[in-house]
Amino acid sequence: MSAQVITEAETALGHLERLTDALRSDGWTVEVAAPADRRPSALVADPLMRALSENVIAVRERSGDDWAYFYGWGERIAPCTDPSGAASALGRVLAARRDN
Helix, strand or coil: CCCCCCCHHHHHHHHHHHHHHHHHHCCCEEEEECCCCCCCEEEEEECCEEEEEEEEEEEECCCCCCEEEEECCCCEEEECCCHHHHHHHHHHHHHHHHHC
């Protein structure tokens, strides 16, 4: 009998794909990368000003089996159970930078 093992990287990638769907439906440009030697990440950019971007990762929280989205520098955005909330938060950050 064979058993399929889902790695943390695959779980993280699944969470990022759900976030990507929410972001793209809001009009943001998203590129997902899943290199073998690093955590999967999503680069979220303003389609009108691609220099305005944020790197996002999905990480298992320290307390249990819950996952959350984090900015590349480590600040928590939202739980992975709420990809639309995370997309809204990212959108507010990127829009605020564009409007400055």
